[in-house]
Amino acid sequence: MKSVxxxxxxxxxxxxxxxxxxxxxxxxLKPEAExxxxxxxxxxxxxxxxxKVLVKIPILRALLNSLIVSASCTTTVVILxxxxxxxxxxxxxxxxxxxxxxxxxxxxxxxxxxLIPQYILMVKLGWTDTYLALIAPTMISAFxxxxxxxxxxxxxxxxxxAARIDGCNEVTILFRIIYPLSRPVIITVALxxxxxxxxxxxxxxxxxxxxSLMTMPQIVALFSTGGEAESQLGxxxxxxxxxxxxxxxxxxxxxxxxxxxxxxxxxxx
Amino acid sequence: MSRRAALLAAIRRSDTNGYIFVLPYVIxxxxxxxxxxxxxxxxxFHRWNLVSPMEWVGSKNFIRLVQDPLFFKSLFNTLTFLAxxxxxxxFAALGxxxxxxxxxxxxxxxxxxxxxxxxxxxxxxxxxWQQLFSFDYGVLNSLLRLAGLGRVPWLIDANIAMPSIAVxxxxxxxxxYIVLFLAGLQGIxxxxxxAARIDGASPLRQxxxxxxxxxxxxxxxxxxxxxIGGFSLxxxxxxxxxxxxxxxTLSGMLYIYNQAFYFGHMGYAATLGFVYAAVIFLVVTxxxxxxxxxxxx
Numbered sequence: 001m002k003s004v005x006x007x008x009x010x011x012x013x014x015x016x017x018x019x020x021x022x023x024x025x026x027x028x029l030k031p032e033a034e035x036x037x038x039x040x041x042x043x044x045x046x047x048x049x050x051x052k053v054l055v056k057i058p059i060l061r062a063l064l065n066s067l068i069v070s071a072s073c074t075t076t077v078v079i080l081x082x083x084x085x086x087x088x089x090x091x092x093x094x095x096x097x098x099x100x101x102x103x104x105x106x107x108x109x110x111x112x113x114x115l116i117p118q119y120i121l122m123v124k125l126g127w128t129d130t131y132l133a134l135i136a137p138t139m140i141s142a143f144x145x146x147x148x149x150x151x152x153x154x155x156x157x158x159x160x161x162a163a164r165i166d167g168c169n170e171v172t173i174l175f176r177i178i179y180p181l182s183r184p185v186i187i188t189v190a191l192x193x194x195x196x197x198x199x200x201x202x203x204x205x206x207x208x209x210x211x212s213l214m215t216m217p218q219i220v221a222l223f224s225t226g227g228e229a230e231s232q233l234g235x236x237x238x239x240x241x242x243x244x245x246x247x248x249x250x251x252x253x254x255x256x257x258x259x260x261x262x263x264x265x266x267x268x269x
Numbered sequence: 270m271s272r273r274a275a276l277l278a279a280i281r282r283s284d285t286n287g288y289i290f291v292l293p294y295v296i297x298x299x300x301x302x303x304x305x306x307x308x309x310x311x312x313x314f315h316r317w318n319l320v321s322p323m324e325w326v327g328s329k330n331f332i333r334l335v336q337d338p339l340f341f342k343s344l345f346n347t348l349t350f351l352a353x354x355x356x357x358x359x360f361a362a363l364g365x366x367x368x369x370x371x372x373x374x375x376x377x378x379x380x381x382x383x384x385x386x387x388x389x390x391x392x393x394x395x396x397x398w399q400q401l402f403s404f405d406y407g408v409l410n411s412l413l414r415l416a417g418l419g420r421v422p423w424l425i426d427a428n429i430a431m432p433s434i435a436v437x438x439x440x441x442x443x444x445x446y447i448v449l450f451l452a453g454l455q456g457i458x459x460x461x462x463x464a465a466r467i468d469g470a471s472p473l474r475q476x477x478x479x480x481x482x483x484x485x486x487x488x489x490x491x492x493x494x495x496x497i498g499g500f501s502l503x504x505x506x507x508x509x510x511x512x513x514x515x516x517x518t519l520s521g522m523l524y525i526y527n528q529a530f531y532f533g534h535m536g537y538a539a540t541l542g543f544v545y546a547a548v549i550f551l552v553v554t555x556x557x558x559x560x561x562x563x564x565x566x
Contacts, residue, residue, distance in 0.1 A: 003373070010368055010375075014382045017440070021385065023408060024397045036406030038415075080297075083290040093287030094279040103294070106302050110497070112522065113546035116529055116539040117305035117312060123319060140297045170286040199390045201504050202522070206530070217392040217504075224396050224508055233400060240396035244389045251388050255381045258388055263448045265494075 021244070028237035035233045049238035056235070057223050058211060059242055066216040069134045070197040076139045077193040078186060084140070085148025086174045090160060100149070107142045119206050133207040134215070138197060144189045147264070151185035152178060188261040191254075195262065198247065216243055312539035319535055330540040340541065342516050343524040344548070346431055350520070351499045353435040358495055359488065361443050366450035380451070384444035391441065395508045398437045399424075402509070424510055427517040434505050434518060442498070446491050453487035454480070489560050493553050500549045521545045 027035045029045040053059060087093070088100050118137055127133040155178060163173045179186070204218040211219070220243045229235045251258050313330055317323045334340055365383060369376050386394060401408045402423035410420040423433040457480065465475050503522040506512055512519035512527070525545070529538035 006368055006371065006373060010365075010373070010379050013365055013368075014379055017382055017385055017444075020397055020401060020408070021389075024393075024400075027400070035400070036411065038408060038411050080293045084294045087287045087290035091284045091287035091290065093283035093285075094276065096287065099291060099294075102298070106298070108550075109302070109306070110500070110546035110549040112500070112525065112542040112549070113309055114302065114305035114542075115525070116535060116542050117308040118301060119529070120308065120312075120319070120535065121300075121305060137301045140294055145294065170284075170290070195388065199392075201390075201392055202526070206526075217390045220390075220396070221392045221504060221508055224392075224399075225511070236396050237400065240393040244393040247388050247390065248385070251385065255384075259380070259384050259448055262384075262387060262445055263452070265445075 021248075024237050024244075025241050028234060028241045030234065032232060032234050035237070049232075049234035050242070052232075052235050053223075053238045053242065056228050057219050057239070058214075059216065059219060059239065061212055062214050062216040062219040063242075063246070065131075065213060066198055069131060069215060070194045072131070072135045073138045073197045074190050074194045076135075077141045077144045078190050080140050081144035081189060082148045082174065082179075082182070082186070084145045085152055086170070086178065088145070088149045089152040090157075091170065103142045103145055107146070115202075115206075122207050128207045129210040129213055131213070134204060134213075137203070138193075138200075141189075141193060143265070144193065147185055147189055148182075151182055155181055187257055188264055191257055191261040192265065195247075195258075309539050309543055312536050313543055315536045317535045318533035320533075323536075326536070330537050333537065334540055334544060339516065339519065339524060340544075343519045343521045346517060346519055347499055347502065347521050349431045350435045350438075350502060351496060353432050354438055354499060355492055355495050357435065357439045358443060358446060359491060361439060362446035362450050362491070363484075365443070365447045366454055369447070369451055370454045380444075380448065383447050386441045387444040389441075391504050392508065394437070394441050395505050398440075399509055402433055402437075425514060427513075427515040430510055430514060430518045434502070434509065438498070438502070438505065442495070449487050449490060450484065453484045457483045485560065489557060492556050492560060496553055496556065497549060500545060 022040055023038075026040040026042070026045075027037075028049055029047065030037075030042045031044050031046070034042050034044070084103075088096060088103075122128050122133045122137075125132075127136070159177060160173055163177050168177070199217060200215070201217040201221055204215045205221070208214055208218065214222070220239045223229055223239050224236050229239075314325060314327060315323045316326045316329070365379075369379060404410060404420060404422055404425055407423070409423065413420060422429060424430050461479050461483075462475060465479060470478070500520075501522055502520040503526065506518040506520050506523050507526075510518045512523055521541070522545075525538050525541045528534045528541060
């Protein structure tokens with residue numbers, strides 16, 4: 001194929017993916033009457049839609065909630081997941097194989113089957129409308145464990161033996177010897193967990209009704225379906241832009257890590 | 270030595286650290302996987318709205334399900350979604366991946382752009398597309414008008430609404446599959462193409478007889494992941510259409526959610542969840558078989 005044609009196709013594709021986002025951002029700055037326009041420019045740009053959104057919904061509080069929930073899950077998924085992964089790859093104990101099989105099996109269970117019972121569990125524990133309901137069910141990830149196990153298997157046994165001879169206990173070995181060597185897998189698991197939790201919206205909609213505890217995607221989704229937006233497109237687009245912004249900024253800086261971690265979900269198939 | 274004694278001996282030889290390290294997972298598994306699984310089987314045979322006491326109803330939930338037109342509607346809607354989403358996704362992702370796999374400048378740049386919608390929250394993407402799809406002032410209809418064509422009732426027509434959502438989902442997810450196809454393409458040994466060229470195979474035949482079969486594992490992954498994604502469709506119809514028009518975008522997950530949270534039918538919602546999970550399991554298993562056999566022959 002002529003390379004000119006290739007670049008035209010590639011650039012056309014790029015426009016298809018980027019233009020809608022640019023349109024969303026610039027339209028959120030336009031007065032309501034101009035939002036139907038295709039163009040990206042207006043002489044009447046203003047932040048009025050953003051001011052309205054900030055007044056109408058506690059979106060900054062929701063941002064904080066999302067950060068708290070995602071950061072907590074990410075921390076436990078990495079720490080607990082790496083401990084299990086380490087035990088499964090490097091420690092000898094009866095039942096190890098069976099446990100690993102069990103973990104692989106849980107990854108095959110469609111979530112639809114446990115969703116309602118999990119919700120009822122939260123109700124019974126009195127955890128609805130608390131951070132616990134948002135964090136506890138995603139504290140450990142089977143996929144994270146499998147990734148850690150796989151990676152740890154590639155670390156030379158001699159290194160671990162040497163540390164044991166020096167009198168290190170297993171906790172020290174994992175966090176002092178293995179961790180510095182495991183940056184790629186830690187980044188992958190951490191980013192994947194953070195993103196999954198950050199974008200999760202179904203579970204928060206089930207267990208949180210209290211506005212001050214809602215996560216960012218949840219509050220924006222409810223803003224768009226409820227009456228608060230007063231059918232003003234500008235408010236909706238401003239709220240959607242605020243929701244997209246933190247991730248787009250992070251993506252701009254750490255693009256490679258995002259692509260690598262999210263593509264790793266495809267490798268489990 | 271009996272098996273019991275052998276097991277005990279094995280446990281005695283075991284590293285206690287192993288048990289300590291896996292303990293958090295075992296607790297997590299019991300609380301958030303095993304208990305819900307067992308409890309879902311209990312729920313399926315009860316009627317319960319969380320407030321009044323649970324009431325045993327035997328197989329009534331299942332009898333109700335096989336007579337429930339909305340259940341079949343949601344199943345049909347999901348299959349409609351998949352029938353459009355999967356081929357479109359494979360076609361688009363493979364097309365871009367083939368372009369990116371040639372000798373070009375800026376591969377990383379383009380890949381990064383195509384991946385952008387993958388990382389952005391589905392809620393933001395859905396609100397954005399709600400405006401693009403808007404009948405009167407939407408960007409898509411404005412473009413069609415510029416091209417001298419008529420407007421399309423993207424979300425208003427019951428026959429078009431689900432396909433519209435499938436197009437949106439493809440736009441959002443295609444980046445991840447481009448990356449997977451690229452990895453697959455780079456894994457194909459160059460010698461295969463060299464041998465084919467020497468034998469005089471045309472580029473088209475090289476694609477059909479080398480590239481496509483060698484990408485089989487990637488295609489299986491894409492089909493399976495898209496299927497699971499299709500059956501999990503929730504926030505898109507929730508925000509865009511609320512399941513309408515005429516229930517045409519009522520997805521399985523949205524129906525489960527409505528049964529549980531609008532009607533308070535926890536038992537029936539759990540039954541729906543179980544049947545949906547069984548359907549997903551079945552569909553994914555069949556897909557793997559079919560794709561593996563098709564390419565092998």
